[in-house]
Amino acid sequence: MTDVLLRVGHVAAVLAVVLVAAYLGRVAARAARQPEVIGEILAGILVVPAVLAVGGAPTLAAVLPTDVVSPLKVIGQVGLVLFLVGVAHDLRHGGSGLGARAVGWVTAGSFLPALLTGLVMAAWVVWVADPELRGDAPAPALVLMIAVALSVTAVPVLARVLEDRGMVDSPAGKLAMAAAVVTDSAAWVLLVVAVGISGGLVVSLVLVALGVTVTVVGRILLRGRVPMSAAERFPRVAGAAVAGLALLVAFQFEHWGLTAVFGAFVVGLAIPGGAWARAVRPVMAFGRLLVPVFFVVAGMGVANAPRGSVPWTAIAVAIALAVVGKVGGGYLGGRLAGQDRRTAVTVGVLVNTRGLTEIVVLQAGYSAGLLSVQLFLALVVMALATTGMTGPLLSLIERAGAPKPVPVPELPGSRS
Numbered sequence: 001m002t003d004v005l006l007r008v009g010h011v012a013a014v015l016a017v018v019l020v021a022a023y024l025g026r027v028a029a030r031a032a033r034q035p036e037v038i039g040e041i042l043a044g045i046l047v048v049p050a051v052l053a054v055g056g057a058p059t060l061a062a063v064l065p066t067d068v069v070s071p072l073k074v075i076g077q078v079g080l081v082l083f084l085v086g087v088a089h090d091l092r093h094g095g096s097g098l099g100a101r102a103v104g105w106v107t108a109g110s111f112l113p114a115l116l117t118g119l120v121m122a123a124w125v126v127w128v129a130d131p132e133l134r135g136d137a138p139a140p141a142l143v144l145m146i147a148v149a150l151s152v153t154a155v156p157v158l159a160r161v162l163e164d165r166g167m168v169d170s171p172a173g174k175l176a177m178a179a180a181v182v183t184d185s186a187a188w189v190l191l192v193v194a195v196g197i198s199g200g201l202v203v204s205l206v207l208v209a210l211g212v213t214v215t216v217v218g219r220i221l222l223r224g225r226v227p228m229s230a231a232e233r234f235p236r237v238a239g240a241a242v243a244g245l246a247l248l249v250a251f252q253f254e255h256w257g258l259t260a261v262f263g264a265f266v267v268g269l270a271i272p273g274g275a276w277a278r279a280v281r282p283v284m285a286f287g288r289l290l291v292p293v294f295f296v297v298a299g300m301g302v303a304n305a306p307r308g309s310v311p312w313t314a315i316a317v318a319i320a321l322a323v324v325g326k327v328g329g330g331y332l333g334g335r336l337a338g339q340d341r342r343t344a345v346t347v348g349v350l351v352n353t354r355g356l357t358e359i360v361v362l363q364a365g366y367s368a369g370l371l372s373v374q375l376f377l378a379l380v381v382m383a384l385a386t387t388g389m390t391g392p393l394l395s396l397i398e399r400a401g402a403p404k405p406v407p408v409p410e411l412p413g414s415r416s
Contacts, residue, residue, distance in 0.1 A: 011071045014064065015293065021047055022292035035164075037157050037355045038388055044295025045380070069297075076297045079290025080360065081250040081264040082243055086284025087156055087357075088268025089277065102337040107179040109333015110326060110351040111151055111186065117325035118147030121317060125375065133311055135372030141197040145370040148190045149361060149379050150322050153180040154387070157355030161390055172343045175334065176350035184357060191361055192262050195368045207258050211266040214249070218270030231275040238279035242271065246283070259364045295359070314378035319385050326352035326386070342401050349393045358383035 021043040029039030051060045064072075122143040125134050134142070158180050167173035189208070196204025221227065231238040250263030271280055327348035334344025359380065366376045 007067055010065075010068050011075075014068060014072065015075065018044065018047065018292050018296050019289070022295075025292075033391055034388055035157050035160055035353075035355060035391070037154075037160070038384060040292055041295055041356070041359060041384060044292040047296050072293055073297050075290055076294035077251075077260060078247060079287045079292075080294045081246055081260055082283050082287025083291050084261060084264035084287070084360070085242065085246045085268040085271075086280050086287065088265040089271050089280050089284075090155065090159075102175060102339075103178045103182075105337035106175045106330065106333040106347055106351075107182045109329045109331070109336065110153065110176075110179045110347070111183045111329070113329030113332070114151035114322070114325035115147045117321040118150035119143065121150060121321050122146040124317060125314070129314065133314055133372060133374050133378075135370075135375065137370040138197060141194050141370050144190060144194040144197065145365045146375075146379075148187050148194060149358065149365070150318070150325055150382075151183065151190075152187050152354055152358045152361055153183050153326070153351045154353055154355035154357035155180045155184050156357065157387060158350060158353045161350070161353060161394075165394060171339065172334075172346035172350060175337065175339070175343075176330070176347050179330070179333070179347075179351055183351070187361065188261065188265055191364060192258060194370060195259055195364065196257075203257060207253060207256055208262075211253070211262060215266050215270045218267070219272060222270065222276060223272045228272075228275055231279050235275070235279050236282075238276065239282050242267070242276075242279055243283045243286075259368065261360060261364055291356070294363070311374045311378045314375065315381045318378050318382035322354075322382050322386050323352060323389075342397065346394065346397055349390060349397065352386050353390045354383040355387040358387075 025039030025043030026036040162168045162173045246267040250260040253263035254260040330348030330351040331344045334347040365371045
């Protein structure tokens with residue numbers, strides 16, 4: 001009994017430290033005028049390397065022994081699943097209020113060129129890069145995984161950026177958000193296919209079909225008068241039911257060979273709006289609170305990378321191709337949609353925001369064995385860099401488009 005209490009206390013202490021580090025990361029990000037998630041991701045990922053730098057491997061083993069890491073992994077997964085239920089729900093109910101033609105061009109521009117640059121990077125990894133960077137994943141799965149990684153836009157982070165900068169109702173903001181919703185939905189499907197290629201594509205496709213069925217049936221049932229009335233009268237009970245169902249479905253799909261992310265999206269897409277949306281919000285907020293634990297677990301994988309083998313070339317290639325695919329593609333889509341140059345380039349900068357969604361995608365690929373530690377690290381740095389450049393680039397666009405002050409002509413005799 002004493003050992004159990006000590007273990008629980010140890011896990012609680014580590015959890016408290018992680019949450020405090022995440023809070024400090026958010027404060028630092030705000031001070032640097034960056035999205036809060038940047039500071040949170042860095043704080044979570046750097047916890048383990050920081051412990052290693054200060055005390056070495058013995059200290060890390062004492063602070064994070066196996067019997068503490070295992071519960072942390074579960075807590076991180078729980079937080080991720082609950083958070084993604086809200087993300088999927090927001091994806092399902094998002095809307096731009098713009099014409100379908102404009103949204104279609106911007107979506108195509110922000111997704112297809114990014115997929116193409118992802119294929120270019122995948123070709124470089126498979127045929128040119130060091131075998132240690134490539135890893136042991138099957139080539140088709142690896143190629144699709146990298147393509148997905150470069151095509152993602154982080155809807156939650158993008159929403160925060162738009163809100164912080166007062167761009168929610170702007171044409172660029174609406175177009176970027178609508179494109180991100182469609183792009184991320186497609187990216188999650190491709191992620192499932194990539195994982196399925198490495199673990200049995202036929203089984204994965206059957207499970208995807210099952211997930212679609214669960215989504216449709218669940219949506220029909222939950223939209224009934226009795227469930228809607230119950231959700232409106234008892235929102236806390238409805239929220240607890242959503243959380244329990246999401247965890248059950250997510251971990252069951254993971255047990256069957258797919259990622260838990262897919263199960264979370266199945267439940268999130270099945271939940272209708274109205275009273276059910278009010279039940280989802282606290283579930284998403286609670287999951288968001290625990291997501292930094294997920295970053296700590298990811299940081300352990302980064303910390304285990306071989307010393308002296310930081311993949312600088314891969315990092316540079318990933319960042320360059322990611323920017324070309326998203327900023328260039330978003331700009332092209334905006335122009336084809338009939339937007340002026342400034343709006344189009346703003347759309348490109350906005351859809352280049354990857355953040356949390358990208359980290360989740362990368363962790364899923366890493367856990368499935370599709371990404372080596374070095375490639376995972378390179379793509380994580382790419383995600384942070386592309387998200388971090390969003391704010392400065394938007395400020396630059398605003399300054400470039402600001403009207404220049406008109407000089408006031410001097411009146412005759414005004415000089416003395």
